[in-house]
Amino acid sequence: MIKHIRQATAADAARLAEIEIFNYRMYFYPIFRADEFYFGEMQVPLLMADYLQDAALLQRTFVYDDGAVKGFIRIRGEEIEKLFVEPVLHSKGIGAALLEYALGVQGCRFLWALEKNERAIAFYQRHGFRATGDRKPEEDTTEYLIRMEKK
DSSP states (O other), X not given: OOTTEEEOOGGGXXXXXXXXXXXXXXXXXXXXXXXXXXXXXXXXXXXXXHHHHOHHHHHTEEEEEXXXXXXXXXXXXXXXXXXXXXXXXXXXXXXXXXXXXXXHTSOOOEEEEETTXXXXXXXXXXXXXXXXXEEEEOTTSSXXXXXXXXX
């Protein structure tokens, strides 16, 4: 197992929600500008409850924990569903470690990234992912996701 990475537990629920919400607000709010969603629906207690009520979410979620949970990755089969790192800790190798874990230990091969999320796409490209040409609309928006696969 890769150092500092373990399966998420119910005790991680608040921290997972916090990391996810901070990332959504920093990187997706500027694209979507949906105040009601990002500042109304996206609340730590609400997302935390989702984690606690759905054991499958925790079973598919792995955290980077070196004494503090600093990031997480969620997988489903060969797909990476989410990868988030505490924003103040970007560029510290945490995301790379989580990605390496998903690829090497869990056998992940692909993911969907928001087409306008240039920072994330560049990160995945640096780690050997390439766009496949497949696109799909992001639910309830006019934006698109692109499929990326590890070559």
